[in-house]
Structure formats: C-alpha cells, structure tokens
Ligand SMILES: [Fe+2]
C-alpha cells in the first residue's frame with residue numbers, strides 16, 4: 001500500500017475524528033480572530049494586553065490542530081464556518097463600556113463552549129487516542145483560564161464581588 005492509499009484508508013477509517021479535528025481547528029482560528037479584534041478595539045491597556053496574549057495562545061492551538069491533522073494523514077480545512085463573524089461585528093461597539101462588557105461576555109461564553117466541546121471529545125476518544133486526549137486536556141485548561149479571567153473582569157467592571165459567591 002503506498003502513501004496515498006494509506007491516507008485514503010485513514011480518512012475512511014476515521015471520518016468522525018477528522019471532522020472533530022477540523023472543527024476544533026476552525027474554532028481555534030475563530031478564537032484568534034476574535035481576540036485580535038478585541039485587542040484592536042479595546043482601549044484599556046490591561047485588558048488589551050490580555051486579549052493579545054489570548055490571541056497568541058489560541059494561535060498555538062491552531063498550530064497544534066494543523067500539525068495533528070497532517071500527522072494523521074488528513075488535510076486542514078477552512079470549509080467549516082468559523083465564529084469570527086461574531087467578534088468582528090462587535091468592533092464598532094468596542095469603545096463603549098457596553099461594547100467592552102459584551103466582548104468579555106462573548107469571550108467567556110465561547111471559552112465555556114470550547115471547554116465543553118473538548119471535554120466531550122476526550123470522553124469520546126480517550127480510550128482510542130490517549131495521547132491526543134492528554135494534549136486536549138492541556139488545551140482545555142488554557143480555555144478554562146481564558147474564560148475565568150474574562151468572567152472575573154466582567155464581575156469587576158460590573159461592580160460585583162465574586163468573593164461573595166465563593167465558599
Ligand atoms: Fe484555544
């Protein structure tokens with residue numbers, strides 16, 4: 001069996017795995033664009049720096065999925081619609097406080113979705129792809145931290161004391 005047939009064999013054998021990996025790739029590309037657009041729109045220096053940092057981290061996730069898909073004989077695709085459209089639609093409102101709060105809300109919710117999706121993937125594929133599942137836990141913990149930071153910042157800006165809700 002030559003290489004080409006090998007690739008076809010893998011693709012046919014694991015279409016769902018490649019579907020998931022490309023979906024994660026699209027999601028991570030969207031995350032880079034969202035945080036880049038937030039960083040551009042936000043005036044507050046501290047929040048801007050965090051958004052730039054988040055965009056850099058999301059880019060390492062993009063690189064991970066691109067390499068992983070290629071390594072497993074697939075082709076990274078951009079066909080799946082990404083979520084950047086939500087991020088760019090907020091740019092115009094980004095300078096106002098409401099715009100900033102909405103950005104943080106969107107960032108927080110999209111990170112929650114990422115954690116949920118990655119957790120689902122790990123549950124589904126842990127036995128078959130243990131190394132991949134381990135790496136995904138690392139990525140998911142990045143997403144969790146991004147989400148927590150934005151939630152805390154949201155509380156701070158809204159004047160809510162999160163300590164009140166902690167035991
Ligand atoms: Fe990410």
Ligand SMILES: [Fe+2]
Nearest residue numbers: 111142143146
């Ligand atoms: Fe993230």
